Amino acid sequence: MARKDSFFGRLAESITKFSGSTAAFILAATTVLAWAITGPLFKYSETWQLVINTGTTIVTFLMVFLIQRAQNKDSLVLHLKLNELIAATKGASNRLINAQDFSEEEIRLIHEFYCLLAEKAKQDNDLGETHSVEEAEDNHHEKLAVHRE
Structure with missing residues (x-):
């Protein structure tokens, strides 16, 4: 079956996959370390603190939506698979098909x-x-x- 995801769908999936990778963790840890090392250079100013606070807030805010999108997709796929098992199993109650609704x-x-x-x-x-x-x-x-x- 050919995939016809939107550009946003493909982008969101790529970012979600990357965000759970070792490379993403290393990038985040390196960013925090670089910020911490520059503290003396900027005399631990409020602006220096604001940079990390603002950056982490924006990344966290955006990631919440990407993670929820991925979870919604995973949940829907899981429900579809369970519905298939219920529908295909003799003796199973079809009352539970689409129970998520x-x-x-x-x-x-x-x-x-x-x-x-x-x-x-x-x-x-x-x-x-x-x-x-x-x-x-x-x-x-x-x-x-x-x-x-």
């Missing part, structure tokens, strides 16, 4: 659903046997009926 209330309800499923599985002494609350309840009732006989 659910409201907090929907997520809480689904969490409660899986807590109930886990509790049913514990009662049956088999954590891997069932795939839905309905199946768990049916299996639980069947086992109870067998034990009562």
Whole structure:
């Protein structure tokens, strides 16, 4: 598949990759060291201090957005891969496809659903046997009926 990223997309990805590299760390450390060494030359003036403060503030401000952009992309790709696994796995609940788009209330309800499923599985002494609350309840009732006989 051909990549058709925008110029900004390619630039942001390149900067993000570079910023996590050893070379970027060495560049940053060298910059701070050079600034520190020039302190006596500038008599540790307020302007000398302002240079490093302003520089680091600007770099930090811009990096926050680049890092968030990269994290958003990584998160979306991860969700797509998980959605593919859910869609391709027999017995998996398709209710969870695109769960990242659910409201907090929907997520809480689904969490409660899986807590109930886990509790049913514990009662049956088999954590891997069932795939839905309905199946768990049916299996639980069947086992109870067998034990009562």
